[in-house]
Amino acid sequence: MTTATAQTKRLLNTDQVIMRTAFRRIRRGAVIFALYAVIMITLQGFTLIKTYPTEAARQQFATTLTSDPSIGVLYGEPLKITTPAGYMIYRSLDGVALIGALWGLFAITKILRGQEEDGQWELLLSGDTTARQALYRAIQGCLLALALAYVVTTALLVFAGSSSQIGLSFGRSLLLGAAVVLPAACAMAVGAITSQLAITRRQAIVYGAIPLVALFILRSIANVDRNAAWLKNITPFGWIDRLHIVANAQPLWILVFLAVIVVCVWWAARLTAKRDLGASIIARPSIAKPHTRLLNRSWRFSLRLTRGSILGWLLGGVFIIALMAGLAKTAGKAAGSSHSLTKALHTIAGNTEQSISLLFVGYGMLLLALILMALVITTLQAARNEEARGHLDELLAQPLTRVRWLTGRALLIALSLAVIIELAALTAWYTATQQGIHVGLGTLLGNSLSLLGPLLLLLGFGMLVYGLRPRIMTTLMYGFVGWSLLIDLISSSASMNKVVVATSLFHYVAFVPAAKPDWTTTLITAIIGIGAGIVGTIAFHYRDLESE
Amino acid sequence: METILQTSKLTKRYGKFTALADLDLTVQKGEVLGYLGPNGAGKSTTIRLLLGLIHPSSGSAQIFGLDSKKDKAAIHRRLAYVPSDVSLWPSLTGAETLHLLASIHGTVDEKYQAQLIKRFEFDPNKKVRAYSKGNKQKINLIAALAARPELLILDEPTTGLDPLNQQVFRDCIEEAKTNEQTVFLSSHMLEEVEALCDRVAVLQAGKLIEVGTLTELRHLSAVKVEATFSHQPPDLHGITGVSGVHIKGNHLTCQVQGSIDSVLKAVAEAQPLTFFSREPSLEELFLALYGEAEKATA
Numbered sequence: 102m103t104t105a106t107a108q109t110k111r112l113l114n115t116d117q118v119i120m121r122t123a124f125r126r127i128r129r130g131a132v133i134f135a136l137y138a139v140i141m142i143t144l145q146g147f148t149l150i151k152t153y154p155t156e157a158a159r160q161q162f163a164t165t166l167t168s169d170p171s172i173g174v175l176y177g178e179p180l181k182i183t184t185p186a187g188y189m190i191y192r193s194l195d196g197v198a199l200i201g202a203l204w205g206l207f208a209i210t211k212i213l214r215g216q217e218e219d220g221q222w223e224l225l226l227s228g229d230t231t232a233r234q235a236l237y238r239a240i241q242g243c244l245l246a247l248a249l250a251y252v253v254t255t256a257l258l259v260f261a262g263s264s265s266q267i268g269l270s271f272g273r274s275l276l277l278g279a280a281v282v283l284p285a286a287c288a289m290a291v292g293a294i295t296s297q298l299a300i301t302r303r304q305a306i307v308y309g310a311i312p313l314v315a316l317f318i319l320r321s322i323a324n325v326d327r328n329a330a331w332l333k334n335i336t337p338f339g340w341i342d343r344l345h346i347v348a349n350a351q352p353l354w355i356l357v358f359l360a361v362i363v364v365c366v367w368w369a370a371r372l373t374a375k376r377d378l379g380a381s382i383i384a385r386p387s388i389a390k391p392h393t394r395l396l397n398r399s400w401r402f403s404l405r406l407t408r409g410s411i412l413g414w415l416l417g418g419v420f421i422i423a424l425m426a427g428l429a430k431t432a433g434k435a436a437g438s439s440h441s442l443t444k445a446l447h448t449i450a451g452n453t454e455q456s457i458s459l460l461f462v463g464y465g466m467l468l469l470a471l472i473l474m475a476l477v478i479t480t481l482q483a484a485r486n487e488e489a490r491g492h493l494d495e496l497l498a499q500p501l502t503r504v505r506w507l508t509g510r511a512l513l514i515a516l517s518l519a520v521i522i523e524l525a526a527l528t529a530w531y532t533a534t535q536q537g538i539h540v541g542l543g544t545l546l547g548n549s550l551s552l553l554g555p556l557l558l559l560l561g562f563g564m565l566v567y568g569l570r571p572r573i574m575t576t577l578m579y580g581f582v583g584w585s586l587l588i589d590l591i592s593s594s595a596s597m598n599k600v601v602v603a604t605s606l607f608h609y610v611a612f613v614p615a616a617k618p619d620w621t622t623t624l625i626t627a628i629i630g631i632g633a634g635i636v637g638t639i640a641f642h643y644r645d646l647e648s649e
Numbered sequence: 650m651e652t653i654l655q656t657s658k659l660t661k662r663y664g665k666f667t668a669l670a671d672l673d674l675t676v677q678k679g680e681v682l683g684y685l686g687p688n689g690a691g692k693s694t695t696i697r698l699l700l701g702l703i704h705p706s707s708g709s710a711q712i713f714g715l716d717s718k719k720d721k722a723a724i725h726r727r728l729a730y731v732p733s734d735v736s737l738w739p740s741l742t743g744a745e746t747l748h749l750l751a752s753i754h755g756t757v758d759e760k761y762q763a764q765l766i767k768r769f770e771f772d773p774n775k776k777v778r779a780y781s782k783g784n785k786q787k788i789n790l791i792a793a794l795a796a797r798p799e800l801l802i803l804d805e806p807t808t809g810l811d812p813l814n815q816q817v818f819r820d821c822i823e824e825a826k827t828n829e830q831t832v833f834l835s836s837h838m839l840e841e842v843e844a845l846c847d848r849v850a851v852l853q854a855g856k857l858i859e860v861g862t863l864t865e866l867r868h869l870s871a872v873k874v875e876a877t878f879s880h881q882p883p884d885l886h887g888i889t890g891v892s893g894v895h896i897k898g899n900h901l902t903c904q905v906q907g908s909i910d911s912v913l914k915a916v917a918e919a920q921p922l923t924f925f926s927r928e929p930s931l932e933e934l935f936l937a938l939y940g941e942a943e944k945a946t947a
Contacts, residue, residue: 218739300778301739387779391744397752406738491736495789498700498730499753500722645703 115228116238122225123242127208131246134204135253137583138197138281143261144590145192146185150266159183173324174428178342186262186269187347190277198284198341199317205247205285206309209292212239215302223378232378233370236293240366243289247282254278273346280341283358287337288313290365297372300381307413325428337361399501400509406487407480411517414476415524418469422525425465426532429458458538462529463612469525470552470610471582473518474559478578480517481563484510485571489649503642511564511634518556522549529614540614548611551618554626555609561630561637568640571647582606651678653800653831654699658708661694661855668694669855671708676833681826683846684835685935691855692835693733696804699833700730712800726755728800729793733808733835735785739778743788746777750792762795768817783809794821801825801832807841819845843931851938859938867928871904871937874912876921883919888912 113121153159163182177195181187213236216222226235255278262269269277288309295308320338323330333339343354372382395405484507487493497503526549530542562581566574588605591597602608609626611618654676661669669691676682686692697703699710701721710717712724737746751757766773771787780788786809793801801822807815815838822832822845836842842849843863850860859866871892876882882901885891890907905912909926916924929937 387776388774389742389776390774391742391748393745393748396741396745396749399753402749402753406740491732491734492738494697494702494732495737495750496753497702497721498725498732499750500726500755501753502722643704646697 115225115230116234118228119225119230119235119238120242120245123212123239124245125242126212127243128246128249130204130208131250132253134201134285135250135257135281138201138254139257139261140587141197141590142189142193142258142277142281143267144189144587146189146261146267148590149185149188156183159188174321174424176324178324180345181347184347185267186273189267190280190346194277194280194341195317195320195338197281198338199313201281201285202288202313202317202337203310205243205288206292206295206306206313208246209240209243209289210296210302210305210309212243213293213296214299214305217296217379218302226378231374233374236370236373237366240289240293240369244286247286247289250285251278251282254281269347273350276344276346276350276352279352279355280344280346283355284337284341286362287358287365290362290369293369294365294372297369297376298382300383300385303409307409398509399496399506400513403484403510403513407483407513410479410483411476411521414472414479415517415521418472418521418525419528421468421472422462422465422529423532425468426462426529426538427536429461429465429533429538430536458533459540459615460612462533462538462540463615465529466525466549466552466613467607467610469522470555470607471586473521473552473556474582474606476517476521477514477556477560477563478575478582480514481510481560481567481578482575485567485574488571488646491648493646494648497646504638507564507567507638507641511560511638514560515553515557518553519550522552525549526613545614548613548618551611551613551620551623554623554630555606557630558609558626558633559606559630561633564634564637565640566637568637568644652676652714653678653680654710654712654833656695656699656708656710659695659698659705659710660707661691661698661703662706667855669698672857674850674857674860676831678831679826679829680848681822681832681834681846683842683849684833684852685837685839685842685849686852687939689854690852692852693804694855695852696730696802696833696835699802700725727798728802729754729796729798731786731789731793731801731803731806733805735782735789735809737777737785737788740776742776743771743773743780743784746788747773747792747795751796754792754796756796756798758795758797761797762791765791765794765821768821769814781809783811783814786810787814790818790821794825797828797830799830801830801834803832804835805837806834807836807838815841839931839935849931851935853939863931863934866934866938871906871929872909873927873929873933874901874903874905874909874916875923875925876901876916877923878919878921880919883915885912885915888915 149159153162160183163179166176166182167179177191179187179191182191213222216225216239222235226232230238255275258269258274258277259271261267262271262274291312292305292309295305296302299305299308316336317338319332319336320342323332323336323339333342337358340354340357343351345351376382395401487496493506496506523546526545527542529549530540530545533540559578559581563574563578566577584604585606585608588597588602589607592602592605592608609622611623652675654674656672656674659669659672659674660667672691672695684692684695694703698705699712699717701717701724704718713727715724717724741749747762751762765771769787769791771784771791775784777785777788786806790806793803807818810818819841822834825832826845832845834842834846846863848860848862849866851858871890878899878901880899882896882899885894885901885903888911890905891912892904892906894901894903901916903912905926
């Protein structure tokens with residue numbers, strides 16, 4: 102006789118489901134990160150070959166770069182930087198490692214705290230598993246995705262490295278691949294802990310991002326101040342330098358990464374076993390007095406919802422500007438005597454006759470533009486999340502039109518951008534003036550606003566996609582910025598078709614205060630952005646709301 | 650009578666799938682309309698169309714004589730909505746959420762709101778993330794009822810509420826009815842619909858299969874008859890309108906469509922020990938309607 106139990110088909114057990122779900126949810130991001138890393142790294146190698154074709158030119162360029170320790174804020178440890186392999190690691194590995202770490206943090210918090218917040222974790226834990234076991238499996242799934250990233254990265258690096266121009270051996274390619282993914286793995290381990298500490302995914306990201314950025318700054322300090330070089334031993338961003346990929350390789354440092362990962366995962370498992378489902382280790386009061394000041398209008402409510410992240414971006418932007426402006430004089434002194442560095446910086450910044458110090462501040466403005474692009478994407482993504490999670494149904498069932506809601510959000514973003522730009526410009530002026538670099542405050546405040554042109558263009562583009570295809574908005578916006586970075590990177594060292602160059606957002610970023618902005622271009626980009634935003638708003642008005 | 654809500658051939662298609670087809674429905678002022686249907690019948694689609702959250706593929710809907718597509722804000726000023734899936738902002742407290750919804754709606758009877766908070770035994774000082782599903786639902790209910798709108802659109806509003814709070818909800822709807830407020834109530838709680846609604850509209854697979862008062866609908870279904878005898882029950886086969894005759898020992902059950910006169914006579918002649926007849930409950934009506942609709946589809 103066939104019983105009901107016997108008829109039940111046994112599929113996967115819960116642990117397998119958890120692991121596979123985690124892997125599937127982040128594998129695409131892992132592959133995109135791998136491709137991004139390979140492009141960013143190899144491009145630098147080919148740039149060196151093209152810009153400095155002779156050994157003598159490379160030697161001179163290397164001497165200039167290494168003569169100024171402040172450059173170490175931006176780049177890695179200068180090892181064999183006259184070779185394409187050494188240069189590409191020096192120029193790009195730290196940046197790639199930071200991006201990878203942030204991606205790793207976002208990915209793991211999505212799988213752990215994000216699923217718990219959305220109630221999916223509860224469903225998974227109702228299966229034949231324990232909280233601790235489920236955590237291990239989820240992390241395993243994420244690390245598998247990272248292993249996939251490693252395979253893609255390494256395969257492509259082996260391929261690129263095999264070219265006689267780059268000259269990166271098979272073994273060193275394997276090590277470089279590891280250096281690309283290990284910081285991301287460390288960040289995942291940190292994120293596994295912060296997912297236990299925080300009650301929301303957003304908090305888990307903030308709790309994780311703070312130590313990661315602090316560790317990156319420690320590496321920067323170690324690069325700038327030779328007396329503080331030991332700091333590299335306590336940060337994953339320093340350990341990748343310690344691997345010495347292109348000279349006298351030290352692969353044993355991989356064990357340090359692995360040890361940290363094991364300890365963090367073990368600690369996260371202990372924490373998860375200690376707490377209730379849906380709760381967090383850092384307790385937040387579930388009872389609070391009502392604060393209704395920002396709840397009277399929809400745009401004020403939008404401000405309340407996004408003020409934390411806007412403040413975070415503000416602090417990040419001001420910090421970068423202060424750092425760059427703070428190093429501007431040293432950079433100017435070191436580089437001013439070097440024709441090759443002056444030439445290199447001019448290539449990046451365009452044909453300007455301003456001093457290198459001002460150019461360095463201008464480079465800070467470029468980084469600020471990048472940060473503000475991230476602000477535009479994340480705040481617009483927050484608006485999309487309102488719709489995806491059904492919150493917008495609640496608002497739009499009230500006498501609130503879609504146009505008012507979306508334009509309110511857009512104006513809030515635009516206003517935040519303007520305020521952050523002005524505060525960053527003020528910081529740049531103060532820091533530069535303290536060092537004796539003359540910058541006119543009024544001019545700097547005024548010219549800095551030219552950054553709004555490309556930022557409004559990105560905002561308008563995002564709103565257009567939001568109006569037409571909301572589900573792919575974030576991907577396309579990140580894609581647009583990624584494309585812009587790529588074009589900017591290639592066009593700074595090689596000649597490119599003007600039309601292609603014009604598709605980069607960074608093409609419209611002026612190196613204020615070193616260069617005067619082209620206000621006509623700024624106005625045109627802003628108008629195109631506003632136009633796209635209006636079309637997007639109209640499309641949003643006429644489309645159905647789309648939840649997750 | 651004043652028409653509050655009227656749809657005309659309201660249709661929503663997603664590609665080849667028709668979620669709602671040619672809906673013609675009218676709701677009068679002060680009426681409580683029960684909107685019934687199984688999962689996926691198109692109830693929430695109808696409500697989202699009425700609120701303008703999604704747009705019709707064809708047809709139209711008018712609320713307060715205004716076009717639901719063009720005059721959304723003006724319409725929403727005069728109605729309140731309780732969604733079936735509660736998705737409030739987890740970082741706000743209950744009180745903050747009530748304040749937000751009232752501010753954006755623009756109308757709130759604060760005394761009544763305070764009264765509702767008491768009646769539903771709701772603690773507004775907790776963060777939304779700390780509330781149970783039922784308590785989250787209370788926030789939406791209190792916000793909607795306290796706005797004292799002309800029209801209440803309620804999509805399965807008592808999901809997650811305990812029986813005591815369900816009773817409070819029923820009392821509130823009775824009060825709304827007394828105040829001549831109109832209620833569009835989509836629900837799976839047939840008992841609740843039976844207790845509150847003046848008329849019932851039944852939806853299946855996106856099509857309106859029946860609409861009317863409960864009395865009108867009961868005519869569509871058979872009366873249940875049960876009788877016990879001291880001997881073999883009489884044979885009722887062949888009497889017009891009788892179906893489902895079932896005899897077990899001395900006990901007879903059957904269903905009667907239309908006049909019950911002939912059955913009464915036949916049973917009375919056989920001198921029953923007990924006789925019991927009753928009208929179908931809404932649940933039985935609902936099941937009967939779906940049985941017929943499914944047969945028709947097959």
